[in-house]
Amino acid sequence: MQGKVRRMTWPNAMKRDSLIMPLRLHRPWGEGGPPLPPRCPLPPERRRYFDTFAHLYGMALVAYAGLMMPLFLWLGHPWPVGIVLASLIVTLIARGLHLRGHMAWGAGLLWAVMVVLICEAIRLYGAGVGFEFYVGLALLVLHISALPRACKIVLSCLLIGVVGILLISVHRDMPPASLSPAMATGLLWINLAMMGMLFGGVLMGLEGVTERLERTYRREALHDMLTGALNRRAILSIAERWRRAQCPFALVLLDVDHFKRFNDLHGHATGDAALCHLVNCLQQGLREGDMLGRYGGEEFMLLLPGMTRGAAMTVAERIAALVREQPLALPDKSLGMTVSQGIAAEDEAATLGEMIELADRRLYAAKHAGRDRVMAWDAFETLSPLPDQRIAEGAEACAFSPPRRHDDSVIKA
Numbered sequence: 237m238q239g240k241v242r243r244m245t246w247p248n249a250m251k252r253d254s255l256i257m258p259l260r261l262h263r264p265w266g267e268g269g270p271p272l273p274p275r276c277p278l279p280p281e282r283r284r285y286f287d288t289f290a291h292l293y294g295m296a297l298v299a300y301a302g303l304m305m306p307l308f309l310w311l312g313h314p315w316p317v318g319i320v321l322a323s324l325i326v327t328l329i330a331r332g333l334h335l336r337g338h339m340a341w342g343a344g345l346l347w348a349v350m351v352v353l354i355c356e357a358i359r360l361y362g363a364g365v366g367f368e369f370y371v372g373l374a375l376l377v378l379h380i381s382a383l384p385r386a387c388k389i390v391l392s393c394l395l396i397g398v399v400g401i402l403l404i405s406v407h408r409d410m411p412p413a414s415l416s417p418a419m420a421t422g423l424l425w426i427n428l429a430m431m432g433m434l435f436g437g438v439l440m441g442l443e444g445v446t447e448r449l450e451r452t453y454r455r456e457a458l459h460d461m462l463t464g465a466l467n468r469r470a471i472l473s474i475a476e477r478w479r480r481a482q483c484p485f486a487l488v489l490l491d492v493d494h495f496k497r498f499n500d501l502h503g504h505a506t507g508d509a510a511l512c513h514l515v516n517c518l519q520q521g522l523r524e525g526d527m528l529g530r531y532g533g534e535e536f537m538l539l540l541p542g543m544t545r546g547a548a549m550t551v552a553e554r555i556a557a558l559v560r561e562q563p564l565a566l567p568d569k570s571l572g573m574t575v576s577q578g579i580a581a582e583d584e585a586a587t588l589g590e591m592i593e594l595a596d597r598r599l600y601a602a603k604h605a606g607r608d609r610v611m612a613w614d615a616f617e618t619l620s621p622l623p624d625q626r627i628a629e630g631a632e633a634c635a636f637s638p639p640r641r642h643d644d645s646v647i648k649a
């Protein structure tokens with residue numbers, strides 16, 4: 237009996253691609269739609285660090301304004317209220333410094349105001365009412381900060397030493413006379429609860445940040461920075477996975493016509509904008525579940541699940557029309573583009589490498605036949621070489637003037 241071949245169904249196959257983010261639509265010249273967010277002055281690696289630490293600043297601000305200020309007011313001491321107010325301001329300054337890349341200064345300032353608060357509270361209210369718990373929080377701030385390792389060790393020892401001496405001296409010399417035993421117990425519980433909330437909040441926040449960062453890293457590892465399409469490694473690994481799962485699909489290699497000339501005529505930056513614009517056009521012609529990746533420079537790979545060569549041909553033609561009919565709109569002119577495409581189906585080749593080679597050969601045939609066309613059959617051998625004049629015409633037409641129509645007779649020759 238012949239072994240049963242299990243073919244993966246598409247909805248299941250798609251679920252495994254949940255990290256593949258929807259492509260962002262580019263508006264290279266910023267016109268129309270909601271305004272783009274302002275550029276962040278921090279480089280990405282520092283931005284990530286700031287995101288992690290920003291949660292701590294938020295928690296510190298909430299703790300000062302919402303918890304400590306009312307607590308000290310309740311205890312009837314205006315002096316610590318003044319310190320809390322100063323801490324609020326210093327924390328805001330520290331956050332600003334941090335956001336501008338002065339990470340060690342930001343973390344150091346936050347830590348310093350926390351230490352002043354802890355020491356002053358212990359001095360005023362004595363040991364055993366719970367202010368010493370904040371030492372743990374100050375140590376957490378210190379150890380996740382950007383300060384150098386040696387600095388962290390010295391400051392930790394300093395903090396523990398100062399607080400230890402303070403606790404011993406307070407306990408021995410001046411027991412907190414102003415607090416009744418009931419008030420001291422109440423304060424201890426309030427501080428315990430506050431610390432629990434702060435630590436819980438910080439840890440939950442850090443977990444959320446870590447998860448978010450991980451998604452960002454993985455997304456960046458899979459996507460092309462310029463266009464937002466999948467990168468070469470990601471698109472190839474999806475194709476390989478689909479092949480291993482024996483999912484039928486068609487592969488399209490798509491290349492911008494005369495892109496070198498486009499760059500030479502209009503500049504590299506405009507070339508970049510054209511690539512982003514191209515990805516938007518391609519995206520419009522694809523279904524949900526189709527995959528689009530940047531295979532190299534101005535060459536893209538499309539994976540069309542469940543499609544035969546014939547069906548893929550229709551999609552490729554639609555895409556070619558979309559690209560042709562939507563020129564890149566610049567403030568002073570609009571520039572047309574055309575693309576050539578080669579198609580191969582999964583059942584035509586034994587390996588992914590062979591499939592890509594087939595699509596590449598057909599792409600080359602499409603280029604050779606005059607560009608701005610799709611090739612899905614092995615017409616290459618049957619095509620008579622084009623005269624140089626025709627190729628020159630193609631080059632002229634693709635110099636981003638009004639584009640030419642697609643020639644079916646050549647495609648299906």
Ligand SMILES: Nc1nc2c(ncn2[C@@H]2O[C@H](COP(=O)(O)OP(=O)(O)OP(=O)(O)O)[C@@H](O)[C@H]2O)c(=O)[nH]1
Nearest residue numbers: 491492493494495496497499504507508533534603
């Ligand atoms: N602006 C810009 N240009 C790129 C990028 N990647 C590759 N290119 C350019 O794309 C051009 C590709 O040129 P060729 O491979 O000669 O192909 P072509 O000019 O498109 O000609 P045909 O493919 O034969 O139609 C090169 O000039 C590259 O510098 C990019 O990210 N941005």
